[in-house]
Amino acid sequence: MPVWMFPIAAATLALMACPESGPAPVTPADATSTDATSDAASDVASDVAPDAAPDVAPDLPAPPCDPPTGLRPSRRSEHAGIYDPAGHRIIIYGGSFAVPINCDFPTPTFESEVWSYDIACDAWSQIGDTGPGGRGRHMAAYDSARHQMVVFGGRYRSLASGSYTLYNDLWALDLSTETWKSVPLATSTTPSPRINGAFVYDPTGDRLLLFGGNASTSGAFYQSLSDVWEYSFGTEQWTQLSPSGAQSPSSRLFMGALWDDTRQWLVVYGGADETAFNQNVQYFDDLWALDFSAGAPAWSELDGASQFAPKGRFWAGLVHDTLNDRYVLSGGHDNGAIAPDVGNRNDMWTFDPQTFEWYMHREGDVWNAGALGFCSFPVDFTIVDTELPERRNSHVFVSDGDTGYITGGKTDCGVVDDLWALDFASMTWEEETFATVGEVCWRNSGSPDFCTDMCL
Numbered sequence: 001m002p003v004w005m006f007p008i009a010a011a012t013l014a015l016m017a018c019p020e021s022g023p024a025p026v027t028p029a030d031a032t033s034t035d036a037t038s039d040a041a042s043d044v045a046s047d048v049a050p051d052a053a054p055d056v057a058p059d060l061p062a063p064p065c066d067p068p069t070g071l072r073p074s075r076r077s078e079h080a081g082i083y084d085p086a087g088h089r090i091i092i093y094g095g096s097f098a099v100p101i102n103c104d105f106p107t108p109t110f111e112s113e114v115w116s117y118d119i120a121c122d123a124w125s126q127i128g129d130t131g132p133g134g135r136g137r138h139m140a141a142y143d144s145a146r147h148q149m150v151v152f153g154g155r156y157r158s159l160a161s162g163s164y165t166l167y168n169d170l171w172a173l174d175l176s177t178e179t180w181k182s183v184p185l186a187t188s189t190t191p192s193p194r195i196n197g198a199f200v201y202d203p204t205g206d207r208l209l210l211f212g213g214n215a216s217t218s219g220a221f222y223q224s225l226s227d228v229w230e231y232s233f234g235t236e237q238w239t240q241l242s243p244s245g246a247q248s249p250s251s252r253l254f255m256g257a258l259w260d261d262t263r264q265w266l267v268v269y270g271g272a273d274e275t276a277f278n279q280n281v282q283y284f285d286d287l288w289a290l291d292f293s294a295g296a297p298a299w300s301e302l303d304g305a306s307q308f309a310p311k312g313r314f315w316a317g318l319v320h321d322t323l324n325d326r327y328v329l330s331g332g333h334d335n336g337a338i339a340p341d342v343g344n345r346n347d348m349w350t351f352d353p354q355t356f357e358w359y360m361h362r363e364g365d366v367w368n369a370g371a372l373g374f375c376s377f378p379v380d381f382t383i384v385d386t387e388l389p390e391r392r393n394s395h396v397f398v399s400d401g402d403t404g405y406i407t408g409g410k411t412d413c414g415v416v417d418d419l420w421a422l423d424f425a426s427m428t429w430e431e432e433t434f435a436t437v438g439e440v441c442w443r444n445s446g447s448p449d450f451c452t453d454m455c456l
Contacts (some may be wrong), residue, residue: 006366025165027332048083050430052211066193068289069125073126074097075438076092076095077096077283077395078108080094085142085177086175090398091112093173094111094154097109109134110136112131114126114173117419119400132167134195135154140165140199140211141170146172146174149173150171150201155217166193168191168193170182192215196214196267197212197213200257206233208233209230209231210228210230211249222253222276224253225252228241241297242324245299252273253271253276253314254272255314256271256318256397258320267288269286269318270314276348283308284314287301288301303356306358310349316393317396321424332398333343333410340367343391344392345393346388355407364385365385368383378454379448381454383442384442387428392409395407405419405432407420411414411438411439413441414438417436418435441453441454
């Protein structure tokens with residue numbers, strides 16, 4: 001029987017879109033495509049004495065790659081991750097191995113694994129010592145001042161049912177020693193325990209910023225939040241902030257977020273509130289900035305006047321393409337009730353923070369045919385764009401500035417175990433770690449002719 005997550009059928013939406021578990025308009029051509037300038041090498045003067053040090057150190061070869069081991073992380077969702085610029089690698093931590101089968105609601109697991117993907121060597125390895133333990137739906141940020149991945153929040157449950165334990169602790173993985181440590185806290189004042197909030201590091205202010213999330217310990221009901229907190233590494237204290245602004249984002253969870261250091265903005269996109277899985281829910285499609293450039297933070301909506309916008313969604317990824325100075329949106333799950341909604345998304349959108357406009361680069365998979373019955377979907381449920389990653393939500397999406405990387409997440413066919421790289425210059429994807437599970441049959445086989453249903 002096929003395995004998948006969030007298949008689309010109006011009659012079964014309330015059952016399948018569980019918390020445990022016509023095409024969009026074509027927009028104008030890309031407005032922000034700039035060529036990256038290459039670094040010019042400095043010439044060493046010809047009259048330098050033989051025993052004098054050269055003006056510019058010679059380029060050193062990259063360290064050799066170890067022989068391939070074939071190791072790779074198993075499929076997972078609800079994990080968190082960061083990009084490590086010093087090691088030129090991706091770090092992911094925790095999450096759940098649970099996979100829905102025939103539209104059931106799997107019991108989540110709470111993993112403690114830490115995996116590193118060496119981009120230059122195209123190699124995965126498992127790292128880290130004993131740290132915060134197993135958890136899912138937590139948040140992570142890269143602290144560049146201390147070269148560490150900081151983790152906040154998350155949930156855990158030792159039994160197959162019942163209430164979850166939610167966390168509000170701060171842990172740091174030292175990326176030089178690959179060891180965990182608890183982040184110091186000078187006072188007992190902290191944000192409430194939560195999951196699925198917006199969490200970033202501000203290198204200019206040397207602080208962590210937290211917005212929103214879910215405070216409910218139930219897996220069936222949510223308590224959405226709208227509070228804003230700051231953790232200062234200098235004082236080792238949490239402080240609740242009171243932003244100004246004529247308007248502010250409503251309480252929410254499952255949103256995408258990034259830190260724009262150029263503008264000193266915490267940027268938040270989409271998500272859902274406590275009605276996230278009600279029959280008539282509508283997911284948010286708004287984009288907000290919490291502006292710290294004037295000192296006191298102030299909210300403003302960024303895309304209110306944009307002619308086009310992505311379909312509202314939850315659990316999407318958002319990163320800053322600093323090469324072209326724009327925000328890149330990845331994945332997420334739309335309302336999924338009726339066409340043209342397709343549930344999980346893989347359309348490609350960017351937002352220009354100078355013109356305040358959204359641009360669609362690729363439409364992605366589009367709705368084509370309805371359900372055959374309960375949990376039964378045809379091969380051509382969507383017209384598949386095979387040059388894009390599988391449609392998904394609850395994945396990790398990180399950026400090194402000119403490339404975005406996506407890995408894991410929930411799909412229509414379960415949970416996926418791939419890793420893709422998005423070149424921001426050309427806006428083209430390349431699969432780095434090939435999926436062994438979780439893709440629709442059409443994408444996996446390259447043609448609908450070899451498929452018996454959407455997933456097989």
